[in-house]
Amino acid sequence: xxxxxxxxxxxxxxxxxxxxxxxxxxxxxxxxxxxxxxxxxxxxxxxxxxxxxxxxxxxxxxxxxxxxxxxxxxxxxxxxxxxxxxxxxxxxxxxxxxxxxxxxxxxxxxxxxxxxxxxxxxxxxxxxxxxxxxxxxxxxxxxxxxxxxxxxxxxxxxxxxxxxxxxxxxxxxxxxxxxxxxxxxxxxxxxxxxxxxxxxxxxxxxxxxxxxxxxxxxxxxxxxxxxxxxxxxxxxxxxxxxxxxxxxxxxxxxxxxxxxxxxxxxxxxxxxxxxxxxxxxxxxxxxxxxxxxxxxxxxxxxxxxxxxxxxxxxxxxxxxxxxxxxxxxxxxxxxxxxxxxxxxxxxxxxxxxxxxxxxxxxxxxxxxxxxxxxxxxxxxxxxxxxxxxxxxxxxxxxxxxxxxxxxxxxxxxxxxx
Numbered sequence: 001x002x003x004x005x006x007x008x009x010x011x012x013x014x015x016x017x018x019x020x021x022x023x024x025x026x027x028x029x030x031x032x033x034x035x036x037x038x039x040x041x042x043x044x045x046x047x048x049x050x051x052x053x054x055x056x057x058x059x060x061x062x063x064x065x066x067x068x069x070x071x072x073x074x075x076x077x078x079x080x081x082x083x084x085x086x087x088x089x090x091x092x093x094x095x096x097x098x099x100x101x102x103x104x105x106x107x108x109x110x111x112x113x114x115x116x117x118x119x120x121x122x123x124x125x126x127x128x129x130x131x132x133x134x135x136x137x138x139x140x141x142x143x144x145x146x147x148x149x150x151x152x153x154x155x156x157x158x159x160x161x162x163x164x165x166x167x168x169x170x171x172x173x174x175x176x177x178x179x180x181x182x183x184x185x186x187x188x189x190x191x192x193x194x195x196x197x198x199x200x201x202x203x204x205x206x207x208x209x210x211x212x213x214x215x216x217x218x219x220x221x222x223x224x225x226x227x228x229x230x231x232x233x234x235x236x237x238x239x240x241x242x243x244x245x246x247x248x249x250x251x252x253x254x255x256x257x258x259x260x261x262x263x264x265x266x267x268x269x270x271x272x273x274x275x276x277x278x279x280x281x282x283x284x285x286x287x288x289x290x291x292x293x294x295x296x297x298x299x300x301x302x303x304x305x306x307x308x309x310x311x312x313x314x315x316x317x318x319x320x321x322x323x324x325x326x327x328x329x330x331x332x333x334x335x336x337x338x339x340x341x342x343x344x345x346x347x348x349x350x351x352x353x354x355x356x357x358x359x360x361x362x363x364x365x366x367x368x369x370x371x372x373x374x375x376x377x378x379x380x381x382x383x384x385x386x387x388x389x390x391x392x393x394x395x396x397x398x399x400x401x402x403x404x405x406x407x408x409x410x411x412x413x414x415x416x417x
Contacts, residue, residue: 002054005032010091012075012405013047023048026129027069029079031057049130059083064109064142071136072129074143074403081108085399088407092397095376096383102397102407106262110145111402113183113242113261116227117141117152119176121168124152132225133169143403144181151181151192151209158208167197169225175199177220178227182240182251185261189213189240193253195220195229206235213240216253228254244268247293247321255287255313260400267372267398267408268293274394274412275299276368277342283335283357284347285327288314290372294345295323303327304335332357338364345370352378358385365389369413374400379409391416 005014005028014028016036023036025048033055039048063069063077076084085102092100105111118125123137140149159166159176167174178195192209193216194201206215214237220229231253239250242257244264251257258264271290278300282291285303287310295301295318303325305311314327333356338344344366346353352375353361361369362385369390373379383392390413398408 108402154208184242186243191240281341288317295325301325304330343368347372350375371411
């Protein structure tokens with residue numbers, strides 16, 4: 001069945017109407033004429049699984065990545081970047097109900113500072129779109145940068161030399177499972193973390209990556225298909241460093257950090273600009289991405305984070321930058337006395353704010369609330385609840401994730417007088 005892509009849905013898939021059916025087709029652009037041969041139901045959406053673009057739209061651009069169209073990492077490389085920004089602005093309007101300007105990423109290739117590469121019997125690379133078991137074999141990743149090619153070449157040499165077993169995803173068997181590559185975009189420091197099942201790693205392993213700042217061996221002792229584990233050993237530096245503006249952060253294999261360092265500069269600058277008063281609560285503080293920046297600019301900062309290891313890293317980052325900030329372990333729902341802060345910064349996971357926390361915000365009524373969100377849907381629901389006492393003073397979007405449908409949003413909320 002043949003049809004024309006009318007537009008993109010919120011997930012970046014092209015929408016084609018075939019009779020009474022609305023089919024969502026990946027890797028297509030508005031104006032494409034597509035032949036849809038098969039589809040499957042995903043929740044309440046029909047998603048094409050076998051299709052062909054028979055007449056490309058004039059709006060298309062040439063993807064830089066040779067694996068585009070099969071790899072599940074990027075969905076929009078064929079859409080001109082200006083159109084990607086427009087799509088994300090329209091997405092926020094549809095979900096939030098008000099217009100939000102989206103600030104483009106300073107770089108749209110070589111911007112990611114972390115990639116998690118699957119090592120499997122089916123290949124070394126990323127998941128094939130629409131599957132959990134199949135892998136697209138790659139030699140490098142353009143959205144990460146050229147160092148990915150060098151690391152993967154060294155990895156293949158290591159595997160070939162020692163004939164090590166690769167992980168079978170379906171069978172849950174095999175030794176080598178992931179290689180996680182992290183890079184300080186502003187420092188040039190490189191980390192290679194090999195994640196394996198339990199077993200013996202040849203002692204020659206670190207020599208294959210002698211150009212890296214930090215080399216790790218981590219062991220995943222669970223059947224879960226995840227790209228992290230218990231640190232078994234490291235060579236070189238314990239951390240790599242990333243520098244966002246005038247603040248330096250230590251990066252560890254098991255710590256979260258914003259994946260687009262270039263756009264992260266604008267993100268922290270926006271948060272600083274919106275903060276008011278002297279006393280700030282940095283909730284979901286992580287490794288201190290916002291808290292250390294705020295403290296360096298004279299704010300009195302208290303950070304609360306559920307992950308004890310992230311709290312430890314935040315304390316180290318404060319010490320590294322010579323600032324005074326207090327970080328402690330705690331749950332969002334247990335926070336008390338929010339009224340003592342001039343500004344509360346929240347950067348929750350995709351699930352959004354816990355209902356108990358929203359209740360406490362509405363009860364304690366801190367004057368200023370800065371909400372950093374990676375999920376517009378949960379943001380919309382939280383904003384509706386918070387509107388009982390707050391009004392939106394400013395909202396911006398930041399494209400932290402070029403070539404994907406994802407967008408970061410920063411909203412400043414002011415207590416109604």
